[in-house]
Amino acid sequence: MTFFKQLSLQINYVFKSLFFLQYIPHAFFYSLKRDRLQRQYLPDPSANPVIQPGKLLQAQAIDRGAYFYFKQAELEISFLTADLVRVNWFPDLPPLPYAVVDRNWETVETTLSEIGNGWAIASDALSVTVGIDGSLKFCDRTGQILRTELPPQRQGEKWVHQAQLRSEERIYGLGERASSLNLRAVKDELQKPKTYQMWNRDPGGRYAPGTDPIYICIPVYLGLHDRGSYLIFYENSFRAEFTFADMAIANFAGGSLRYYMTIGEPSQLSDRYTQLTGRAPLPPRWALGYHQSRWGYRTEANVRQEVKAFQTYNLPLSAVHLDIDCQVGHRAFTIDPKRFPKIDSFTQELAETGVRLIAINNPGIKFSRKSNLFLEGQVLNGFCTYPTGELAIASVWAGAMAFPDFTNPKVRAWWSRQYAYLLDVGVAGFWHDMNEPAAFVSWGDPSLPQVAQHCLEGRGGDHREAHNVYGLLEAEAAYESIRQYRPQQRPFIVSRSGWAGLQRYAWTWTGDTISTWEALRQTVATVVGLGLSGIPYTGPDIGGFQGNPSAELYVRWFQMATFLMFCRTHSSTSVAPRTPWTYGEPYLSIVRSFLQLRYRLMPYFYTLAWEVTQKGYPPVRPLFWFDRRDRSLWDIEDAFYLGDALLVCPVVREKERSRSLYLPQGYWYNFWNDTAIEGGKTIELDSPLEQIPLLVKAGSILPMEEDRQLILHLYPPVKRAEEQRGRGAEENSYQQPPITNYQLPIQNSYTLYTDAGDGYGESRRDRFTLTQYEDSLELTWEQQGNYDFPYQSVQLHVHGVSLQQAWVDDRETPVQGQQLQCHFFHRVRFRCD
DSSP, X not given: OOHHHHHHHHHHHHHHHHHHHTTHHHHHHHHHHHHXXXXXXXXXXXXXXXXXOOSEEEEEEETTEEEEEESSOEEEEEEEETTEEEEEEESOOOOOTTSSOOOOOOOOOOEEEEETTEEEEXXXXXXXXXXXXXXXXXXXXXXXXXXXXXXXEEETTEEEEEEEOOTTOEEEEEESOSSOSSGGGOBOTTSSBOEEEESOOOOSSOBOTTOOSOSBEEEEEEEEETTEEEEEEEOOOSOEEEEESSEEEEEESSSOEEEEEEESSHHHHHHHHHHHHOOOOOOOGGGGSEEEEETTOOSHHHHHHHHHHHHHTTOOOOEEEEOGGGSSTTOTTOOOTTTSTTHHHHHHHHHHTTOEEEEEEOSOEEOOTTOHHHHHHHHTTOBOBOTTSOBOOEEETTEEEEOBOTTSHHHHHHHHHTTHHHHHTTOOEEEEOSTTTOOOOSSSOSSSOTTOEEOTTTTOEEXXXXXXXXXXXXXXXXXXXXXXXXXXXXXXXXXXXXXXXXXXTOBEEOOSBBSSHHHHHHHHHHHHHHHHTTOOOEEOBTTOSBSOOOHHHHHHHHHHHTTSSSEEEOOOTTSOOOOTTTTOTTXXXXXXXXXXXXXXXXXXXXXXXXXXXHHOOOSEEOTTTTOTTOGXXXXXXXXXXXXXXXXXXXXXXXXXXXXXXEEOSSEEEETTTOOEEEOSEEEEEEOOTTOOOXXXXXXXXXXXXXXXXXXXXXXXXXXXXXXXXTOOGGGOSSOOOOOSSOOSOEEEEEEEEEEOSSSSOOEEEEEEEEEEOSSEEEEEEEEEESSOOOOSEEEEEEOSSOEEEEEETTEEOOOBTTEEEESSOSEEEEEEO
């Protein structure tokens, strides 16, 4: 970095520090007031006795399950499906249905039977044993115990729920965590099991690995052990704590003890959980491209210059994001007309080059009678208040702010209307920041007081229950706004905060992480954990938000982010501007090659997005996803699957030019050179600066596109090693491992989804099936849907075998090396060695 650039950054830092000084007095007095009111109004659970259910008195069969009467509690167990059960302890405060979508569940046949010391309620897939003391055991159809729970404890409003963990058991999920992928593996400073807070929190502009909590806390986790895997989701948005040692302990400050339990393979768990909480809608196709952002663009001219530079450097770009520096005094729903004087024509200008403009929005409304938004909110009685009725005012970027109460449906409807004029001038989407909600404080929790009052759909309640759903409900309001004002376009919203069900409305990003190698490594576990918590679309600020990454760190971060669903560079105003060309060559060329690869892979990304709508599977998956029985995969957190075909191995250590990985069972092709690799063991993979290890599962069909041509890359199963004997190395550029139990034919299918890329019109699904015989390959094509095939031609590129001849619908067609050019076909057959 040059001397003048360093000097500029130091001066900028000084000015920013002076800027923050204005918030100190209000933050100090707000913190004092918050603490005083919480001492005065928060209930003291220790003043109440600890109550357990007591003795089981009676069991009664009901529709879908059974009802159990204990001496001091009642329990309802309902089977929503044969492998998904809802457990509800009473007395309780019924949860508001923010997470669970309305669904008419099909009828489930259950049987209730009395056993030794209790009762068993069972379907044909799952049984729940209710002990005489209120303990529960969940078993699969073979009788294997997958989870054992102790009787719950209630103390005033508080619930404590405990379950035994097996010695080898791993725990994954809880939303967004700057933690190990296996949450149980983490210890605190005293080497005690880490306590995970269930309280969405802004960590203050920067966070490092280990920070807890951060922006999205979801009370859902997946348990994995030798006997199977299960998922549990607590429908309780109250502040809570989770710990995982010999016991899994969930400690809720209030609300209900209503939870959902399902069993099965990891894919089945995601399917059931998103069936319950909703699946992400199909995004506009452009959103899967590359996004550029910076806190510090300030003017239309700077954005125009940035976009032009992307064109100059031959870098594809899909969207530019504006931060709060582009607003009028950091106020919600504004773009400064002095610095963006022709915003409507500017958005059109960008759109003509394929670039969309995304505007930021924070939830706070400036506390000023000169603000129409503030006056409207007051008329609606739509702001959060203290128990005294006084508005809860806290400082954020625009100064003293009032906070809309999104648990009031009238407020959500009012908020939805505010997006209209930015949509009218061509803004393509929104990113929601500071919506935990965040506030500037001198100490303590940087949010609204726990005693702040909320409507909660008319029932009433306080911030302990409303806090975690605040960002979720803001995202819902924005989503409904775009659906109403642009009914022919799919909404694009990115939300920093949220709760269970956020996937129905918004994407997210991993927030204000620091620019270090440790943070790069952490990002993999964070993104995978979010996926297992139902959030499929997320990604980091490439290079980290806070700090100035080295060229190598930025390149490695970019290489990883190329294979995440949300791909965006963003950075703080206090650091050097960061773009793909910031570091010059050879780094620019490396970034360009990966960026262009991402766009060639767009058919694969888009089909994964469609799969999310159908099955709820996270596109970015842990390595145990396809083989939960292999313990060696349980703790891998520096590699991930992207869909079924790709295994991505980021480089997360400085100056590393090769890296080791325990490779899952099966056979894999090196994407870069077609080398075939046997799995089930630890291997060493080359990772020069210009590449990261990228593997393709044998048997895969990997779609790409280029110049309106669909390219299907065919990766057949690897042949027997003995079939290669007698052939010189010059005949084969790859090494074949031995294969046992090889049976022919082998068949694999892939469904490619296409449509117009936006809107709600026609679509098509093209199903390709690859079959391998002894000395030939066959590819068949079945088409479904009314949308016209969007490509002018098709190229088939076969990897791992040497092509000799090809027949397209029984007509011999010449091959060019490993490739075949064709158009529509029903069947292609290759003779190969």
